[in-house]
Amino acid sequence: MKFKTLVLSAQILMFGGLATANADEPFITYGPNVKVVFTQVVEDGFTVTKATATVSETAVDGTITVRRQTQVIVPDGSGGFTKKETQETTVATPAGGGVFSVETTTELLTTPLDGAQAPTAPTETTSETVTDPSVNEGDLNLPASTSFIPIIPELDEPIVISEA
Amino acid sequence: MKLKIQSLPLVGLSTLLGLSAHGATSVTYDFESESTNDLFAGEVLGWTQDSINPSAFGTIFPLAYIATTNFGGGGTNSGHLGTQFGNTPDNSSTTVTGNLDFAGIDVAAPRVTLNLAILDNNADSFSGRDGFSFDVRSNSNASMAQITFTPTVGNDTTWNVAVGINGAAPVSTAATVQSLSGYFFAIDFGSSATSFSYGSSQGGVANVNFGNLSPIGVGNMGGVSMTHNPLAPAGDSATTIVFDNIVASIPEPSGAALLLLGSAFLMGRRRP
Numbered sequence: 001m002k003f004k005t006l007v008l009s010a011q012i013l014m015f016g017g018l019a020t021a022n023a024d025e026p027f028i029t030y031g032p033n034v035k036v037v038f039t040q041v042v043e044d045g046f047t048v049t050k051a052t053a054t055v056s057e058t059a060v061d062g063t064i065t066v067r068r069q070t071q072v073i074v075p076d077g078s079g080g081f082t083k084k085e086t087q088e089t090t091v092a093t094p095a096g097g098g099v100f101s102v103e104t105t106t107e108l109l110t111t112p113l114d115g116a117q118a119p120t121a122p123t124e125t126t127s128e129t130v131t132d133p134s135v136n137e138g139d140l141n142l143p144a145s146t147s148f149i150p151i152i153p154e155l156d157e158p159i160v161i162s163e164a
Numbered sequence: 165m166k167l168k169i170q171s172l173p174l175v176g177l178s179t180l181l182g183l184s185a186h187g188a189t190s191v192t193y194d195f196e197s198e199s200t201n202d203l204f205a206g207e208v209l210g211w212t213q214d215s216i217n218p219s220a221f222g223t224i225f226p227l228a229y230i231a232t233t234n235f236g237g238g239g240t241n242s243g244h245l246g247t248q249f250g251n252t253p254d255n256s257s258t259t260v261t262g263n264l265d266f267a268g269i270d271v272a273a274p275r276v277t278l279n280l281a282i283l284d285n286n287a288d289s290f291s292g293r294d295g296f297s298f299d300v301r302s303n304s305n306a307s308m309a310q311i312t313f314t315p316t317v318g319n320d321t322t323w324n325v326a327v328g329i330n331g332a333a334p335v336s337t338a339a340t341v342q343s344l345s346g347y348f349f350a351i352d353f354g355s356s357a358t359s360f361s362y363g364s365s366q367g368g369v370a371n372v373n374f375g376n377l378s379p380i381g382v383g384n385m386g387g388v389s390m391t392h393n394p395l396a397p398a399g400d401s402a403t404t405i406v407f408d409n410i411v412a413s414i415p416e417p418s419g420a421a422l423l424l425l426g427s428a429f430l431m432g433r434r435r436p
Contacts, residue, residue: 038225038250038252050253145289148285148289148402149285151283155235155281156346158347159342
């Protein structure tokens with residue numbers, strides 16, 4: 001049975017109960033193994049760019065932790081903008097018999113920006129946690145990872161074909 | 165904050181100009197004077213980029229940058245263009261252009277060569293593949309000669325190679341490029357043909373001709389450009405074209421030509 005807990009204040013993220021997030025640490029560390037996908041979406045009637053990155057890791061005990069970060073900057077209709085960033089953490093813990101207990105915590109960070117997209121007020125954060133204690137493995141529907149293993153920059157000898 | 169790339173020692177592009185513009189016989193871009201992670205958008209000497217690098221989460225995700233690639237003889241700085249780190253949200257193309265600034269090409273047979281490779285891991289989660297092209301451009305930025313690379317249908321690791329001149333639609337060839345292989349490409353602007361050849365950047369495979377088109381009157385060369393042409397839906401590809409050691413050269417006048425010129429000069433001086 002699924003139930004939802006809504007928390008309106010900022011809360012500390014927990015990753016699988018194993019570690020407490022440090023406020024100074026980035027939600028996702030961007031480097032050569034993470035790709036950010038940029039798409040155009042319609043938000044509040046405006047066509048804007050949405051950035052999405054997702055990383056996933058599986059612990060030895062089978063616990064799957066997925067972190068997904070998105071960002072859009074939307075015109076506020078009065079010359080400024082609003083930056084909306086989500087930081088979503090999903091922890092799927094094996095509960096036996098091919099069933100997982102899944103907890104998803106989503107933080108929405110909203111920052112008002114001026115016309116030059118500089119912040120005009122502190123970021124407001126709301127948090128929402130959804131827990132489902134019994135999810136079949138086939139129904140997990142975890143976000144697809146946008147990370148990959150970088151290609152080793154060593155090149156092979158090519159095959160060439162001359163003009164007939 | 166600019167994205168720092170750690171495992172690929174992406175070294176900033178550096179430009180090596182062989183000689184100054186007037187009287188130049190060659191211009192080389194080997195990028196060795198650049199630094200890892202330098203961006204073609206404003207940081208690589210002699211180059212420009214026509215699109216803005218996307219940014220989010222306080223980080224710039226570059227479309228074109230310097231990284232290390234081993235085309236043979238060890239890893240060196242090279243230009244990288246593609247969608248490994250980000251993509252244009254509207255799936256528009258991205259072109260980087262290097263200035264050549266040759267003035268008054270009045271001899272036949274200029275030549276442009278480069279090392280080139282396409283990096284794509286067909287086992288990753290980004291199944292889309294994109295196209296690329298390399299152009300030699302005039303002072304007015306018109307394409308004089310072009311080599312295009314289009315994903316081969318039915319083969320996830322090769323790109324079909326086509327060639328064109330004077331902005332005309334490229335003509336297909338029998339040549340293909342294999343992902344993760346290092347190639348040496350050459351375009352020869354001859355008096356009887358514009359010839360295209362390729363071989364191994366490591367020297368293990370000799371250059372072979374793969375295309376001949378009509379000769380074009382090359383009176384100047386303004387630049388070389390590399391273009392990423394998105395074909396997959398936005399964000400569905402992680403494909404990169406790598407380029408290095410771009411050399412545009414004009415042969416020195418031959419010994420026979422110099423002898424003729426010298427003789428004519430002497431004959432002129434002997435006249436009373």
